[in-house]
Amino acid sequence: QVQLVESGGGLVQAGDSLRLSCAASGRTFSSYRMGWFRQAPGKEREFVTAITWSSGRTYYTDSVKGRFTISRDNAKNTVYLQMNSLKPEDTAVYYCAAKWLRNYSDRLDPTGPYDYWGQGTQVTVSS
DSSP states (O other): OOEEEEEOOEEEETTOOEEEEEEEEOOOOSSEEEEEEEEOTTSOOEEEEEEETTTOOEEEOGGGTTTEEEEEEGGGTEEEEEEOSOOGGGOEEEEEEEEEOOSHHHHHOTTSOOSEEOOOEEEEEEO
8 A cells, every 4th residue: 555644734825835745655556646636625626736756747737837846756755745826725635646557548647546645734825
């Protein structure tokens, strides 16, 4: 099994920055993608960003392009989400997720089904 542990959430003001971390352990597959999702109160879970581990290729939902940056640290098996110019609408519980890339089809859609999830970390942005 894969274990994911998020950290770094908190309360900030609009325009501020925040960095989330997700430490992964227990992986048994060689090709995988890690991503961030978020869920606001009363809303469905939303894809935010993802990174393919081996290549470093990144994907972002339109609402965060230019403001959020996903990155990885191979030595620490950790993925980060740097969030700049935060807006009140960014307020949500942020979840780290991992997907095993089994074949070509799995690589096509970065928002597709993920296999493992962290517990979530709260991000609140005040206006």
